[in-house]
Amino acid sequence: MAAAAFMIRDGDIPGGNIMILEAGRVMGGSLDGAGDPASGYSMRGGRMLTTDNYECTWDLYRSIPSLNNPGKTVFEETIEFNERHKSNSMARLVDSRRAKVPVASMGFSMQDRVELLKLSETAEDGLGASCITDWLSTGFFQTPFWHMWATTFAFQPWHSAAEFRRYLHRFILEFSRIETLAGVKRTIYNQYDSLVLPLQKWLEAHGVRLLADCTVTDIDYRTDDDLLAVTGIRCRHQGKMEAIAVNSGDIVIVQNASMTDASSLGSMASAPKKLTKLDSGGWCLWEKLAEGRPEFGDPRAFNGNIAQSCWESFTVTLRNPAFFDGMYRFTGNEAGTGGLVTFKDSNWLMSIVLAHQPHFLNQPDDVQVFWGYALFPDRVGNYVPKPMDECNGEEILRELCGHLRFDLGVVESANCIPCRMPYITSMFMPRMPGDRPPPVPHGSGNLAFVSQFVEIPDDVVFTVEYSVRAAQMAVYELLGMDRAIPPVTPHDKSLSAEFQAVIKAFK
Ligand SMILES: Cc1cc2nc3c(=O)[nH]c(=O)nc-3n(C[C@H](O)[C@H](O)[C@H](O)COP(=O)(O)OP(=O)(O)OC[C@H]3O[C@@H](n4cnc5c(N)ncnc54)[C@H](O)[C@@H]3O)c2cc1C
Numbered sequence: 001m002a003a004a005a006f007m008i009r010d011g012d013i014p015g016g017n018i019m020i021l022e023a024g025r026v027m028g029g030s031l032d033g034a035g036d037p038a039s040g041y042s043m044r045g046g047r048m049l050t051t052d053n054y055e056c057t058w059d060l061y062r063s064i065p066s067l068n069n070p071g072k073t074v075f076e077e078t079i080e081f082n083e084r085h086k087s088n089s090m091a092r093l094v095d096s097r098r099a100k101v102p103v104a105s106m107g108f109s110m111q112d113r114v115e116l117l118k119l120s121e122t123a124e125d126g127l128g129a130s131c132i133t134d135w136l137s138t139g140f141f142q143t144p145f146w147h148m149w150a151t152t153f154a155f156q157p158w159h160s161a162a163e164f165r166r167y168l169h170r171f172i173l174e175f176s177r178i179e180t181l182a183g184v185k186r187t188i189y190n191q192y193d194s195l196v197l198p199l200q201k202w203l204e205a206h207g208v209r210l211l212a213d214c215t216v217t218d219i220d221y222r223t224d225d226d227l228l229a230v231t232g233i234r235c236r237h238q239g240k241m242e243a244i245a246v247n248s249g250d251i252v253i254v255q256n257a258s259m260t261d262a263s264s265l266g267s268m269a270s271a272p273k274k275l276t277k278l279d280s281g282g283w284c285l286w287e288k289l290a291e292g293r294p295e296f297g298d299p300r301a302f303n304g305n306i307a308q309s310c311w312e313s314f315t316v317t318l319r320n321p322a323f324f325d326g327m328y329r330f331t332g333n334e335a336g337t338g339g340l341v342t343f344k345d346s347n348w349l350m351s352i353v354l355a356h357q358p359h360f361l362n363q364p365d366d367v368q369v370f371w372g373y374a375l376f377p378d379r380v381g382n383y384v385p386k387p388m389d390e391c392n393g394e395e396i397l398r399e400l401c402g403h404l405r406f407d408l409g410v411v412e413s414a415n416c417i418p419c420r421m422p423y424i425t426s427m428f429m430p431r432m433p434g435d436r437p438p439p440v441p442h443g444s445g446n447l448a449f450v451s452q453f454v455e456i457p458d459d460v461v462f463t464v465e466y467s468v469r470a471a472q473m474a475v476y477e478l479l480g481m482d483r484a485i486p487p488v489t490p491h492d493k494s495l496s497a498e499f500q501a502v503i504k505a506f507k
Helices: 002-011 055-061 074-084 110-121 138-142 144-153 161-170 172-177 191-205 284-290 322-331 393-404 464-478 497-506
Strands: 019-021 034-036 040-042 209-211 214-224 227-237 240-245 252-255 311-318 340-343 350-353 368-374 415-421 447-450
Touching: 002 055, 002 191, 002 464, 019 214, 019 227, 040 415, 055 074, 055 191, 055 464, 074 191, 110 138, 110 161, 138 144, 144 340, 161 172, 191 209, 214 252, 214 284, 227 447, 252 284, 252 464, 311 322, 311 393, 322 368, 322 393, 350 393, 393 415, 447 464
Parallel strands: 019 209, 252 447
Antiparallel strands: 034 040, 040 311, 214 227, 227 240, 311 368, 311 415, 340 350, 350 368
């Protein structure tokens, strides 16, 4: 959708010439959010954004009108909302005694500092497919810094050292405010209502055709003078196989995989089904295209180990303010000002976020919704003797109330919908250069890739920004546009010559 918007806004392509084929029933992919008070609300994720980064995202949303604030853009309404509701977490980490952990200090030892510096100053091509644990010792993973950083950004010790290093540089401003999350910006509602819907409406108003329930299964191409040209798209639209011709001068932008592929929802009474890419087919297209074509990357680097890339989230719909009131008394944060509360000693490594209410456009005043997640769903809980991925919503609420020492009565009428995401951190898996294709792969005439699995120098995955940047790069390059893409802001002064001289002396 971002690519379509850049084509219209910057490439002067008429919207009527653009078609989006989407496998799901609604647009927006991972930025989903749906439901009602009766059946319960559900969203796979809740996003933290910043205005110090996210250059391409805000560049896009400076052009998209708000649906609810006439005369304003989505960017303007989001900025104004964040001026009114500033993040200032007062209970970022909670321990097993339900005590708020002091987080003013990162808790680094001298060894941690030296190792962190060494990792952050090693050039990326020197890191190969190493893991974070190859660079940092055991003690580092016990520091408040790791507990906050890992649960803010969903890192695991076995994830890519190269990606972790990129995060240290890209989000360096977060170091000094990670304990309060003061740098985090939120959308007014969930991201489907606040980001997807306005963009979709804008695209529709420009005549873009959006086809849901349409899975692209293959593409046809020919090679002219070593330049690959897509000539057709094969897709399954509402159960029927169809072929779409790609004519000379057309461009094709392919989504090569998704972090929420094979995700599944449970209910108060049942755990989510354990699906894999074989059930969903979401990785299939990239696997097919990359077969025998190293310039299209290697999906196996990312999708081969669910045990290392899976976690679960859950969305809770309440009809009784007791839970929100109890959280306010405990944390000191009104909903929408606190950000993540992480139960750092919990076996599941569970966190919850109480966003500003209402969080859904159609949410009545007497209903509250919050979201949470746990990074170790394969471990037995502290209060429920089961791994989280075998638990239904009722059991997840029981575990949560255990950590909070809340009486179960506060969630008596709650509806908790769990969501299992087997590839949620697949883009953090250790990778080698070349495992991700650039948005426009070498030798491509009219084909580009967009997703979290393309290579964009210096930018970081698991962000909306990465996908929007990929879309902007793909469009500008394929259309041969002479227009600058907003650069990754160089907040990190450690890259300066002076700093490098200090590091050299230190080594
Ligand atoms: C739990 C969670 C928390 C997150 N937290 C944050 C955060 O705090 N901050 C942040 O910036 N980002 C966050 N993200 C990441 C962000 O949401 C994603 O990076 C971004 O939404 C990915 O967008 P995308 O369009 O590349 O891919 P997706 O959103 O994954 O969309 C891909 C779409 O392509 C479709 N598709 C795939 N293959 C085919 C095919 N063959 N044919 C037709 N359609 C196909 C899929 O159905 C899907 O709709 C989070 C994501 C999740 C899930």
